[in-house]
Every structure is written in C-alpha cells, then in structure tokens.
Amino acid sequence: MKILYQLKIGDFAPSESSRSFTKEGYLKCVNVRLAKAPQVRQYYAYEFPSLEGFTADQIINVYTPADELFKPESVSSFSNVDTTDYHPPKNEINASNWKDYHIGYCENVRREGDYLVGDLLxxxxxxxxxxxxxxxxxxxxxxxxxxxLENGTAPDGMPYQAKFINFIGNHVALVKYGRCGGDCRIGDQNPTPQEENTMEVEVNGIRFDIGDNKPLLDALNIQKQQLENLKAAKLKVGDKQFSIGDELPAVQAVVDKLHTDKATLEQKVGDLEKNQMTPEKVEQAAGERATLIADAKALVPTVKTDGCTCEQIKRDVIAAKAGDALVGAVLGSVAVGDANLDQVDTVFRALSAVKGVQPSNPVGDALHIQQQQPTQVGDQNPNPDQSKPSSKKDAWKEKL
Known part of the structure; x- marks a missing residue:
C-alpha cells in the first residue's frame, strides 16, 4: 500500500561550477550542480515529522527518480528562486522571512545528464x-x-523504503556539507579530484580519513549539517533577532532585562493602585482644602485661593506674614520661596494655631486708650471739679 506525505525538504548535493565577479562585486557561479537523479539518499525519520511507523533515529532510504526531478514543471519551479546561506526554518522562504535569509538568486535551471544545473548570482x-x-x-x-512509502530498488541496486514525487522548488541553500556527497558543489574551472577510495570528514576542526566508508561519511555529514543549521537558526525576542549559535549571552541579557522591566512595571502598578484617588479620598481632600482656605482667609483675608494649589496658598500666607516673629523663628534665614514643603506646612500650622491670639503691646494699648478719651476744646473747663475764678482780680492766682 502506498502512503503519501506532503513535505518540505532541505536536501544537500555537491556541485562543480565556474566563478566570476560582476562590476558590482557580485559573485556569478555558472553551471552549478544543484541535485542528482536517479539517487537514493538517507534521512532520519525525525526529519519527516508526520511520518508514522518509524522511530525518530531510524534511517530511511528515500529514492529520487529521474523522471520526477526532471519533470519540466519541477525544473522550472527552481528557476529564479532565492539562494540562502543554510536553510530557513521549516525549509521555506516566504514574504515574512526572505529578507533574513536571501543572499542571491538561482536562474537558468536545466537538466544536464544526471544533474539539475543552474547559475547562481x-x-x-x-x-x-x-x-x-x-x-x-x-x-x-x-x-x-x-x-x-513503498519499497523498491534503485537502478544502482540500492534498496529504498520511500520515494519523492511532485517536486516544487522553493530555494537553494549554500551549506558546508551536502547530503549527496561531493558531486554538487560550487567549484572553480579546475577542480582538484579526490584520491580514489579516500574520504575525509572534519569534526571540530580536525580532519579524519575514513577510507571508503561512505555510509559513515554520510551519517557524520548529516549530523554536522544539523549542528550547522542549529547554529545558523535565528531566535527573535521582542523586536530583536539573534543567532542561536553565537549570541546566547546577548539573548540572556535581553531576557534578563525583560524580567527586570516586568518587575518594575508590577511595582509601578502597585504604587498607582495604592495612590489611586477613591471617592473617600477625594472627599477627604476636599474637606482638607476647605479648612486650609478658611485658615488662610482668617490670617490674610486678601490671599488668592482660586486656581492655586494648597502649597501655593500656604506660601502666599507665609509671605504676607514674613515679618511675624513666628515665621522667623521657624524659617530663620530661609526665604519663603526656598523653604521645603515640611517647613511651609509647619509655619502655616503654627500661624493657624495662634491666629485668634493678639500679642501684648503696652505702648500700642496706651495710645489706643488715649485715643478713646474725649478731647475738650474752647471755653469748657477740662476739670469740672475746679472752680471758676470769682473775679479778674483773682484770676492771676489760678495761673499760678
């Protein structure tokens, strides 16, 4: 029974080509071998997420028939696709991610013998x-x-458990190691052939000769390619994008900052809720302002209160009372405008507390009493008990 799966694949194949530069400095690679068919390639089952009946680490031989890869519609689907440095997530270039991965174009795609060939810019x-x-x-x-999913044998005698059909091209990617071996890579006009029955693999920068063990070479290359893909993957945090392979400290710094910002915002929200003006607080504030205005008017009847803050009203009252000994005792040499809020509040409360008490002033009291006594003028005798002289003859005695 045949089972069909719709998949998006990133395949690897080596290539030979010639290179040249344009006047703009772009690199033109002509006759790049993109793929080969017929061919059996090995995949791990986990590379096909929807595949059933296999364990994740099980290797599956997948056959690419020549009549499928070289269908006219398959070949044309790779013309003018984007070229990328490694594969994008989910092996797909689209409108939302092409700017992050696009490095050039693939054009003039065609069949040459057993190879799918194109030109890269x-x-x-x-x-x-x-x-x-x-x-x-x-x-x-x-x-x-x-x-x-079907069992079969490729023309070269290699057995397979599945095959690809109905190819639709999306992009071509540059990679360090291809899945198909060494036939399809970007080379120069005079490539150096490898020695017969000699294969090398590079692990952590060290090259190893593994003889002619091609399955081992392919398996190691697959593992290395997966690591390279992981390193090249992008992680987006907020409006910033990072490379997972070499920017983990930067990612951690952004995450830490987000955590700190979250804690700060939570604190601010708590403070806002704590200081929120409830109807009870509004009523209390209105009552306190009314009392303040009443005290201010009692101290300085002409003080302006409309459109003024409570602090400004207090300062205006204190300024009007600047000559008061109580103001000087509290503020000392500090000007009213330079006094802090606690000083202003203390002076105003003190003035309000004594606003009904008049200070003792003996000189002023004496003058006030004198001004209240009647003044006698003209012929009236200022002293009613003093008798009037009986005659002009005795008048001189009164003067003495």
Whole structure:
C-alpha cells in the first residue's frame, strides 16, 4: 500500500561550477550542480515529522527518480528562486522571512545528464567570502514534495523504503556539507579530484580519513549539517533577532532585562493602585482644602485661593506674614520661596494655631486708650471739679 506525505525538504548535493565577479562585486557561479537523479539518499525519520511507523533515529532510504526531478514543471519551479546561506526554518522562504535569509538568486535551471544545473548570482558579501574560502561550497535544494512509502530498488541496486514525487522548488541553500556527497558543489574551472577510495570528514576542526566508508561519511555529514543549521537558526525576542549559535549571552541579557522591566512595571502598578484617588479620598481632600482656605482667609483675608494649589496658598500666607516673629523663628534665614514643603506646612500650622491670639503691646494699648478719651476744646473747663475764678482780680492766682 502506498502512503503519501506532503513535505518540505532541505536536501544537500555537491556541485562543480565556474566563478566570476560582476562590476558590482557580485559573485556569478555558472553551471552549478544543484541535485542528482536517479539517487537514493538517507534521512532520519525525525526529519519527516508526520511520518508514522518509524522511530525518530531510524534511517530511511528515500529514492529520487529521474523522471520526477526532471519533470519540466519541477525544473522550472527552481528557476529564479532565492539562494540562502543554510536553510530557513521549516525549509521555506516566504514574504515574512526572505529578507533574513536571501543572499542571491538561482536562474537558468536545466537538466544536464544526471544533474539539475543552474547559475547562481550571490550578492551578499559575507556569503561570497565563505564561498571563496571554501566554507560554503556545497548545495542543498529546498522544496516541497510528496513522500510515497513503498519499497523498491534503485537502478544502482540500492534498496529504498520511500520515494519523492511532485517536486516544487522553493530555494537553494549554500551549506558546508551536502547530503549527496561531493558531486554538487560550487567549484572553480579546475577542480582538484579526490584520491580514489579516500574520504575525509572534519569534526571540530580536525580532519579524519575514513577510507571508503561512505555510509559513515554520510551519517557524520548529516549530523554536522544539523549542528550547522542549529547554529545558523535565528531566535527573535521582542523586536530583536539573534543567532542561536553565537549570541546566547546577548539573548540572556535581553531576557534578563525583560524580567527586570516586568518587575518594575508590577511595582509601578502597585504604587498607582495604592495612590489611586477613591471617592473617600477625594472627599477627604476636599474637606482638607476647605479648612486650609478658611485658615488662610482668617490670617490674610486678601490671599488668592482660586486656581492655586494648597502649597501655593500656604506660601502666599507665609509671605504676607514674613515679618511675624513666628515665621522667623521657624524659617530663620530661609526665604519663603526656598523653604521645603515640611517647613511651609509647619509655619502655616503654627500661624493657624495662634491666629485668634493678639500679642501684648503696652505702648500700642496706651495710645489706643488715649485715643478713646474725649478731647475738650474752647471755653469748657477740662476739670469740672475746679472752680471758676470769682473775679479778674483773682484770676492771676489760678495761673499760678
């Protein structure tokens, strides 16, 4: 029984090509081998998330028939697709992520013998340097396809458990190691052939000769490619994007900052809730202001209160009472405008407490009493008990 699975695949294949630069500094790679068919390639079952009946670490031989890869519609689907440095997440370039992964184009895709061939125009300077230093010289196709579960044998005698059909191209990726071996990589016009029956693999920067053990080489290359893909993956935190491979400290710093900001915001929310003006607090504040205005008017009847804050009213009253000994005793040499809120509040409370008590002033009291006594003028005798002289003859005696 045949079972079909719709998949998005990132395949790897080596390539030979010629390189040249455009006047803009772009790298033109002509006759790049993108893929090969017929061919059986090995995959781990976990690379097909919807696949049933296999354990995650089980290796599956998947056959790519030539008549499927080289269908006219399959070949044309790879023309003018994006070129990327490694595969994007989910092996798909779309409108939301192409700016993050696009480094150039693949064009003029065609069949040449057993190979799918195309021309690359690489525009990204970093990727160009990686190609020129042979760090990125192998190719990997990114495509959607149907996976048919069926047992069979390829023309070269290799057994398989599934095959791909109905290829739809999405992108082509530069990778360090391809799944198909060494046939499809970006080379130069005079590639150096490898020695017969000699295979090398690089692990942590150290190269090992594994003879002609191709399955081991393929397995190691697959593992290494998966690690490279993981390192190249992008992680988005807020409005920032990081490379998982070499920016973990920066990611941690952003996460820590987000945690700190969250704690700060929670504290601010708590303070706002604590200081929120409830109807009871509004009523209390209105009562306190009314009392303040009454005290201020009692101290300085002409003080302005409309449109003024409570603090301003207090300062205006104190300024009007600047000559009062009580003000000087509290503020000392501090000007009213320079006094802090606690000093202003203390002076105003003190003035309000004594606003009904008049200070003792003996001189002023005497003058006030004198002003209240009647003044006698004209011929009236200021002293009613003093008798009037009886005659002019005796008048001189009164003067003495």
């Amino acid at each position: 690489i525009k990204d300077k970093t990727s160009i340097d990686l190609i020129q230093s042979n760090e990125r010289i192998e190719m990997s196709l990114g495509y959607a396809a149907l996976l048919v």
